[in-house]
Amino acid sequence: MMESFKEKFKIAKVLASLFTHSSTPEEEKNYRAWLDENPEHQKIADRILNQRTYEEHSLLIKSFSSQKAWEKIYPLLNGEKAPNLFSVEKEV
Numbered sequence: 001m002m003e004s005f006k007e008k009f010k011i012a013k014v015l016a017s018l019f020t021h022s023s024t025p026e027e028e029k030n031y032r033a034w035l036d037e038n039p040e041h042q043k044i045a046d047r048i049l050n051q052r053t054y055e056e057h058s059l060l061i062k063s064f065s066s067q068k069a070w071e072k073i074y075p076l077l078n079g080e081k082a083p084n085l086f087s088v089e090k091e092v
Contacts, residue, residue, distance in 0.1 A: 015048050 014031050017023040023031070035041050047053055 015045060019049055019054070 010030070011034050014023065014027045014034070017027050018031060031045075035045065
């Protein structure tokens with residue numbers, strides 16, 4: 001069965017609540033039903049709920065400079081210099 005965006009968002013919310021140990025009985029029921037739908041779901045859940053994977057991804061994200069990435073990409077979009085997205089300019 002092809003999952004809709006709404007269904008994917010729902011299971012993502014359930015997985016997040018399980019990861020943060022804040023799931024409700026209803027969410028746990030939905031999680032078990034999702035696991036029963038497809039054997040691949042267990043592999044996905046194991047990877048998402050793995051604390052080590054989370055920590056590795058967090059370190060990777062922290063090492064990524066979004067400003068530097070925009071400086072490379074923005075000119076390709078319209079040929080102009082990339083704006084400094086994280087600076088606050090005051091209008092006078």
